[in-house]
Amino acid sequence: MAAADGQNLPQSFQEKAWHEVVLQTLKRNEIRLVPYVPDRVLTTLIKNIHADPFFTTFPTAREEEAVGIVSGAWMGGMRGAVLMQTSGFATLANVLASLAIPYQIPLIMFVSERGTLGEFNYGQSLVCRTMRPVLNSLAMEHHTTTRLDEFEFIVDRSIKQAITTQAPVALILSPLLTGGKAFEK
Amino acid sequence: MSDRMSTATTTPARNTKVMNRFDLTSRLVARLKNEEAVIGGIGNTNFDLWAAGHRPQNFYMLGSMGLAFPIALGVALAQPTRRVFALEGDGSLLMQLGCLSTIATLAPKNLTMIVMDNGVYQITGAQPTPAATVADVVAIATGCGLANSAWAADEEDFERLVDQSLSASRPTLIAVRIDDKPGVGATRRDPVQIRERFMLGLGVRQAL
Numbered sequence: 001m002a003a004a005d006g007q008n009l010p011q012s013f014q015e016k017a018w019h020e021v022v023l024q025t026l027k028r029n030e031i032r033l034v035p036y037v038p039d040r041v042l043t044t045l046i047k048n049i050h051a052d053p054f055f056t057t058f059p060t061a062r063e064e065e066a067v068g069i070v071s072g073a074w075m076g077g078m079r080g081a082v083l084m085q086t087s088g089f090a091t092l093a094n095v096l097a098s099l100a101i102p103y104q105i106p107l108i109m110f111v112s113e114r115g116t117l118g119e120f121n122y123g124q125s126l127v128c129r130t131m132r133p134v135l136n137s138l139a140m141e142h143h144t145t146t147r148l149d150e151f152e153f154i155v156d157r158s159i160k161q162a163i164t165t166q167a168p169v170a171l172i173l174s175p176l177l178t179g180g181k182a183f184e185k
Numbered sequence: 186m187s188d189r190m191s192t193a194t195t196t197p198a199r200n201t202k203v204m205n206r207f208d209l210t211s212r213l214v215a216r217l218k219n220e221e222a223v224i225g226g227i228g229n230t231n232f233d234l235w236a237a238g239h240r241p242q243n244f245y246m247l248g249s250m251g252l253a254f255p256i257a258l259g260v261a262l263a264q265p266t267r268r269v270f271a272l273e274g275d276g277s278l279l280m281q282l283g284c285l286s287t288i289a290t291l292a293p294k295n296l297t298m299i300v301m302d303n304g305v306y307q308i309t310g311a312q313p314t315p316a317a318t319v320a321d322v323v324a325i326a327t328g329c330g331l332a333n334s335a336w337a338a339d340e341e342d343f344e345r346l347v348d349q350s351l352s353a354s355r356p357t358l359i360a361v362r363i364d365d366k367p368g369v370g371a372t373r374r375d376p377v378q379i380r381e382r383f384m385l386g387l388g389v390r391q392a393l
Binding site for chain 1: 222224244246247248249250251252254255256257258259260261262263264267281282283284286287290291376377379380383384387388389
């Protein structure tokens, strides 16, 4: 954890929470449209994005609906990103393979990772195991983010790469980064 | 009951004329004078949009069944001064009914949704949809909060509703009963070109 003590790190890395990094990095990259299907871990991020007039943000009924919306918006000149949890990602194989990838749309996804590191719901732990195989089978860029000191770099660079290469990216928010959703009883 | 099951397009409770998808799509396109965007849903819906004459502001879906309205919502949010139309089949809409309430909540006035309802999955062999004999698309849309939803009684009524929607102050849904004919064209299946040309047509990009 030497880096976290970090004299070498910019001030910004030391003080921001992970969700503040997401919000500010979205802003810096002109990503205004943020549809989501909520997750407990994303609560503060969603609340803060709603509170910031820079963003157009709203819940959708399904994750693939949100993917359709940001895809249309991107073609219309407005950048977007989708927030979801692991089980929501599991509903996306068809839209990734038939819309985002073949049409070369820079779909940016933040996936709050359930199903590992203390999961208490067996179904969540099973569906979590489908996520990386799906991403790998489609040869999609994805990163599992675990450390706050690397987080801004990964998010910022991944957004820029998605846009310039016109390819989707999934940023998986590990419980190591967010604290996850803990078993309470 | 067997009577109703076998004639999904002639459900007696409705007084709407059974029309034709290609004819209605051609009528729609003929009324678009201001570079309106049009999103064609999967299958016959975008085949007939293609056959009605390619326009730079047309987008054709080659998969992602059910996402014509969400994609159109995204375009409408990105370009609030452009009118955006989406063409969707009844079977496709059933896959993504939740989008109707999302659209009702955001209420983009520049979005017009057209539902081509023949009660069957024409392209897979004309099997009836689960909703064919029991559900009413306009009642569903109204229940989702899209108050400005109506059945078109005939072709002239369809054109009237399209014209109205061009100056509407809230999103419009127009449902039309259509026959079980297949689409009359076949979209060229080149997704990158479709997307790039659409972006050129919307003024988002300049040609290389």
